[in-house]
Amino acid sequence: MNDAPLSGSVSRADLLVADDENLKAEAPLFKPPREQFLGLRGSVGRYQSMFLGMVGIIALFVAWEIAHVMTPENQQKFLPSVGQVVSKIAYLFTEKGYIADVAKSVYRIYVSFFFACLFAVPLGLFKGCFAKIRALINPTVGGLRYLPAASFVPLLLVYFGPTDFAKLALLFLGCVFFLTALILDNVEAVPKELIESAQTMGASRWHIVFRVAFRSAAPQILDSMRNMIAVSWTYLVIAEIVAATDGIGAVMMRGARFLHVDIIMGGILTIGVLGVLTDLSFRIAGHFLFPYIRARR
Amino acid sequence: MSILTEHTGAANHAAHEQGQASGEPPLRAERVTKEYLGGSRVALDNISIDIKENQITALIGPSGCGKTTFLRLMAGLEYPTRGSVTAYGKPIMGPGPERGMVFQAYTSFPWLTIRENVQHGMKIQGFSKAEQRDRAEHFLKLVHLDEYADAYPGELSGGMKQRVAIARTLAQGPELLLLDEPFGALDAQVTWEMEEMAVDIIERESKTVVLVTHDIQEAIYLADRILFFTRQPGRIKEDIAMEFKQGRRFAKKEELLVEPGYVDMEKRLYTMMREEIQGRIS
Numbered sequence A: 001m002n003d004a005p006l007s008g009s010v011s012r013a014d015l016l017v018a019d020d021e022n023l024k025a026e027a028p029l030f031k032p033p034r035e036q037f038l039g040l041r042g043s044v045g046r047y048q049s050m051f052l053g054m055v056g057i058i059a060l061f062v063a064w065e066i067a068h069v070m071t072p073e074n075q076q077k078f079l080p081s082v083g084q085v086v087s088k089i090a091y092l093f094t095e096k097g098y099i100a101d102v103a104k105s106v107y108r109i110y111v112s113f114f115f116a117c118l119f120a121v122p123l124g125l126f127k128g129c130f131a132k133i134r135a136l137i138n139p140t141v142g143g144l145r146y147l148p149a150a151s152f153v154p155l156l157l158v159y160f161g162p163t164d165f166a167k168l169a170l171l172f173l174g175c176v177f178f179l180t181a182l183i184l185d186n187v188e189a190v191p192k193e194l195i196e197s198a199q200t201m202g203a204s205r206w207h208i209v210f211r212v213a214f215r216s217a218a219p220q221i222l223d224s225m226r227n228m229i230a231v232s233w234t235y236l237v238i239a240e241i242v243a244a245t246d247g248i249g250a251v252m253m254r255g256a257r258f259l260h261v262d263i264i265m266g267g268i269l270t271i272g273v274l275g276v277l278t279d280l281s282f283r284i285a286g287h288f289l290f291p292y293i294r295a296r297r
Numbered sequence B: 001m002s003i004l005t006e007h008t009g010a011a012n013h014a015a016h017e018q019g020q021a022s023g024e025p026p027l028r029a030e031r032v033t034k035e036y037l038g039g040s041r042v043a044l045d046n047i048s049i050d051i052k053e054n055q056i057t058a059l060i061g062p063s064g065c066g067k068t069t070f071l072r073l074m075a076g077l078e079y080p081t082r083g084s085v086t087a088y089g090k091p092i093m094g095p096g097p098e099r100g101m102v103f104q105a106y107t108s109f110p111w112l113t114i115r116e117n118v119q120h121g122m123k124i125q126g127f128s129k130a131e132q133r134d135r136a137e138h139f140l141k142l143v144h145l146d147e148y149a150d151a152y153p154g155e156l157s158g159g160m161k162q163r164v165a166i167a168r169t170l171a172q173g174p175e176l177l178l179l180d181e182p183f184g185a186l187d188a189q190v191t192w193e194m195e196e197m198a199v200d201i202i203e204r205e206s207k208t209v210v211l212v213t214h215d216i217q218e219a220i221y222l223a224d225r226i227l228f229f230t231r232q233p234g235r236i237k238e239d240i241a242m243e244f245k246q247g248r249r250f251a252k253k254e255e256l257l258v259e260p261g262y263v264d265m266e267k268r269l270y271t272m273m274r275e276e277i278q279g280r281i282s
């Protein structure tokens, strides 16, 4: 082909020879087409992502501020401005020992969630690994999942009174059944081939349960936990509304009694911030616990 | 070879060597029938066959004819509905490290590095730390992955992952290698490289191998004997010894192509495959 180019057409080989000198020099950097702002599944840089996140938050506050300004003067105490709420939070922290309430709520969430995990992880794991355990437990747990956690409130009050334990129990009940179901799904999604190849290595049953099935599902299990603890935060106020003396929910209830909307909104804001931090802490844990996920292309 | 024969592994190996001495074949299927869906689907129909020691036996046949099923019976991952499958005269009652299996899908553990993956089977069987390290190194070199020992499977290409699976299976020192379309998911050039690598390794480690494949050329190149399955229900249509190879294995695939008898064998297998496929259409 190179020897006898068709007359009238210039073969590629000729072109290459003609520009020989040029070809030796390093080519200029290639400029890929500029990514559209809304490119499908497009990429987001680290700083761009932070920037966009901030834009979202600021937009929310701006909308809130506008709503406040547009509210008639005599109604404004029902929709305080961002500044008022933030300064109220500062006031709560400095004058009212709000930090103790926040700490109490965080404690309730984490302790109840810890016990929920203590139940749900082995239960989900064994259900996913052993058909008979699954048959034994699943109908029960599957049904309990549909009971609204709030409906337990009167029962828990009767049993345990206005104690801390009642609140922990409610938070626990609010997420343990769902968490079990999610973890069951995670364990069932472990590829059959991984388990079978462990079997052909001579692995024992318990080795496969803990070192293969659990290990394989672990990143997804952490994700399930991250999603369920968010649900747990949403139950917090319900748990602390009833006969509570401390905690963010109690502070908000007290605010409600005196129509202190700024305190209520401050509580909502606090829970939001704590929720985001919780989510972040799970993501960071995942990042360090499962370095191989980062390697995946 | 040296590492394999030297190692003084776990009890099951000792038990196995006893079996080997008895003169029983490494694998024997006797009137094996496998039914699914309560008998409404017959995957394997009354198969009787011996797998011979130190041979590469290829199972070939149209899709869905029961090749994987047969291999899984030999691995002990499933049991026959009728008949029996024995290894060195003993009925197979479950999977074990003496029958290593390479699956069609990638089965490396994603949370372990390549080295840890290769060591995992040995660890389960209680090899010493030093043995684990040495053998992992040996087999990673064999599959040309020693440079990737500390990478995670997620960083590897498909062909590399499959090489990890092969190294991992070999490292646990099985008597028998069961390979289910080990190169099926790879592109042509990688498959070809891997086939040559497989010949080299099997020759060096002198293993008994059962290989499932749908690739006629691959079967002829790798196998000493081909079992051709009929389409559903699976029976052995023909048991073909690769006599034209005269017991040789070829380091390069192109050496096979010029061998007298190769073309006839390939033609014969294609004809058989066509018969099976047309049987389905009519």
Ligand SMILES: Nc1ncnc2c1ncn2[C@@H]1O[C@H](COP(=O)(O)OP(=O)(O)OP(=O)(O)O)[C@@H](O)[C@H]1O
Pocket: B036, B037, B041, B042, B043, B062, B063, B064, B065, B066, B067, B068, B069, B070, B214, B232
């Ligand atoms: N768990 C199962 N339940 C029901 N039917 C099954 C099951 N496993 C296999 N079969 C059936 O048994 C037959 C043989 O399947 P098998 O996987 O052994 O085929 P194969 O020869 O390996 O095919 P391929 O070349 O496509 O991999 C098929 O008809 C399949 O549908």
Ligand SMILES: [Mg+2]
Pocket: B067, B068, B069
């Ligand atoms: Mg198959």
